[in-house]
Amino acid sequence: MSLEHAGYDRDAELLERAFRELLVEKGVVSDAAVDERVEFMYRRTPALGARVVARAWFDPGFKARLLDDGSAASGELGIDIRGLKLVVVENTPLLHNLIVCTLCSCYPRMLLGLPPDWYKSVEYRSRAVREPRAVLAEFGLHLAAGVTVRVHDSTADMRYLVLPMRPKGTDALSEAECAALVTRDAMIGVALVGSPKDVL
Amino acid sequence: MSGHHDLGGTQADAPVPRGQHAILPWEMRVDALMQLLSDPKRPGGALISVDELRRGIESLSPDEYRLLGYYERWLQSLIAVMAEKGVIERAALERRVAEVERAHEQEHARRGER
Amino acid sequence: MTPRFNPGQRVRVLDKVTVGHVRTPRYIRGKRGVVERICGEFRKPEELAYGRYDGEREPLYRVRFAQREVWPDYAGAPEDTLDVEIYEHWLEKSEDKR
Numbered sequence: 001m002s003l004e005h006a007g008y009d010r011d012a013e014l015l016e017r018a019f020r021e022l023l024v025e026k027g028v029v030s031d032a033a034v035d036e037r038v039e040f041m042y043r044r045t046p047a048l049g050a051r052v053v054a055r056a057w058f059d060p061g062f063k064a065r066l067l068d069d070g071s072a073a074s075g076e077l078g079i080d081i082r083g084l085k086l087v088v089v090e091n092t093p094l095l096h097n098l099i100v101c102t103l104c105s106c107y108p109r110m111l112l113g114l115p116p117d118w119y120k121s122v123e124y125r126s127r128a129v130r131e132p133r134a135v136l137a138e139f140g141l142h143l144a145a146g147v148t149v150r151v152h153d154s155t156a157d158m159r160y161l162v163l164p165m166r167p168k169g170t171d172a173l174s175e176a177e178c179a180a181l182v183t184r185d186a187m188i189g190v191a192l193v194g195s196p197k198d199v200l
Numbered sequence: 201m202s203g204h205h206d207l208g209g210t211q212a213d214a215p216v217p218r219g220q221h222a223i224l225p226w227e228m229r230v231d232a233l234m235q236l237l238s239d240p241k242r243p244g245g246a247l248i249s250v251d252e253l254r255r256g257i258e259s260l261s262p263d264e265y266r267l268l269g270y271y272e273r274w275l276q277s278l279i280a281v282m283a284e285k286g287v288i289e290r291a292a293l294e295r296r297v298a299e300v301e302r303a304h305e306q307e308h309a310r311r312g313e314r
Numbered sequence: 315m316t317p318r319f320n321p322g323q324r325v326r327v328l329d330k331v332t333v334g335h336v337r338t339p340r341y342i343r344g345k346r347g348v349v350e351r352i353c354g355e356f357r358k359p360e361e362l363a364y365g366r367y368d369g370e371r372e373p374l375y376r377v378r379f380a381q382r383e384v385w386p387d388y389a390g391a392p393e394d395t396l397d398v399e400i401y402e403h404w405l406e407k408s409e410d411k412r
Contacts, residue, residue, distance in 0.1 A: 011301075011304075012226065012269070012271070012272045012275060013224070013226040014297060014300045014301055014304055015275060015279075015297055016226045016229055016230055016233075016275055017226070017300050018293060018296040018297040018299075018300045019233075019275065019278070019279055019282075019288070019293060019296075020229065020233060021296060021300070022288045022292060022293060022296055023233070023282075023287070023288065026287065026288070028237070028247070028287060029233065029236045029237070033232075033236055034229055034232045034233065034236065035232075037231075037232035037235050037236060038225075038228045038229060038231075038232045041228060041231060041232065041235075042228070085353075085354070087353075087376075102206070102207050102208035102339055102341075103205060103206060103207070103208075103254070103337060103339060104205065104254055104257070105270070114223065114231070116220055117217070117219060117220050117221060117270075118216050118217060118218050118219075118220070120270055121216055121217050122207055122211060122214075122266075123211060123214045123215065123216045123217060124216045125207045125208070126207040126208060126209060126210045126211040126214075127211060127212070127214070127216070129208045129209060129341065129384075129396055130208070130209040130212070130341075130385055130388075131212070131389060131390070132390065132394070133389075133390045133391075133394075134389075135216060138215060138216055139216075147391075148391060148393045148394055148395065149381075149390060149391065149394045149395075150394070150395045150396070150397060151381075151394075151395075151396045151397070152396075152397045152398075153208065153339065153396065153397070153398045153399075154399070155337050155338070155339060155398055155399045155400070156337055156353070156356065156359070156374050156399035156400075156401065157353070157354075157356050157374065157399070158353055158374075158376070158399055203340065206339055206340050206341075208339045208340070208341040208342075209341040209385065245367075246367070249362045249363070249365075249367065250362075251335065251359045251362035251363040252362065252363055252364070252365060254335065254359075254363065255334070255335040255363035255364070258335060284365075285365070
């Protein structure tokens with residue numbers, strides 16, 4: 001992308017290459033380390049967060065530990081969270097949680113992968129704190145009367161994950177089958193987890 | 201620094217755009233570079249903190265902030281902080297960018313593109 | 315460092331003029347809320363942002379605000395809340411009983 005009107009005439013891809021070449025030549029980073037880290041990030045997907053959610057649905061002790069210390073509990077499942085300071089917030093029939101980072105785009109990347117473009121948008125960052133219900137409605141989520149909305153602005157060092165409610169119609173499903181229902185959007189808070197018939 | 205990144209409550213009635221671009225390899229590499237440079241376990245310790253990355257991004261002009269893509273902002277900030285600390289020199293970077301561009305153009309000409 | 319505030323305590327976010335990097339959003343400055351939890355101790359972003367990695371740590375709090383306290387024209391439900399992480403040096407006790 002070039003931006004002549006902002007005074008930029010350099011292709012960012014070429015700039016990245018030039019910058020990385022200098023860092024490699026100075027021994028600051030290696031191409032192998034960059035490749036390894038890229039591969040690691042490609043393997044971070046919402047399926048990791050979904051495992052945490054499903055375990056919480058099936059194991060009340062785990063759920064209690066998760067709500068108390070999200071990082072430690074996630075680590076129990078063998079997920080490499082690399083210093084993530086995680087706070088897990090639970091949706092209930094009376095409370096719906098929504099996550100945003102108004103100042104930049106902080107996101108629990110180790111459990112969800114890279115954030116979607118909409119999460120990083122000026123519109124989401126500005127409106128999620130001020131008119132969360134209108135934002136949720138745009139995502140097709142209309143909450144029942146009497147449900148409180150709680151927004152979490154990740155301004156500092158903590159990262160947030162929503163523990164969505166377990167949907168109806170899942171009593172006969174295994175933990176892995178339940179995990180397959182849990183979406184990234186439900187763990188950010190702009191969606192609920194659908195029942196199996198909805199997903200199909 | 202004008203606080204143009206401090207967006208909470210600043211816009212109304214603007215629908216959240218739902219388009220998603222496919223992340224490009226160079227963007228993933230920018231993310232990887234930040235992770236490597238900010239790793240406290242790297243030899244010599246971290247060269248940048250998340251806070252410095254944010255500060256570098258916030259130091260972009262309002263136009264730059266608005267017009268540059270997400271990872272372009274990261275890249276500008278990484279370069280600025282590494283240059284501040286003398287890890288790289290901007291003149292050397294400019295020279296290398298020119299070389300990389302020349303190589304890129306020659307490759308395209310060879311392939312008969314454009 | 316002993317935390318100055320405890321969960322359940324009413325606090326107010328300072329409303330100060332700042333130069334440079336801060337992590338206290340403008341929309342929350344001057345607003346009153348309740349400490350929901352102490353998140354731990356962390357270094358100040360104002361120092362980390364300029365390369366000072368060895369500063370003193372201080373408590374970071376999750377503070378819960380009523381949305382109608384934050385936005386005069388808030389259009390959602392009266393019980394809706396907003397949780398924001400605020401560093402101790404940005405908080406003072408709020409004597410307001412409301």
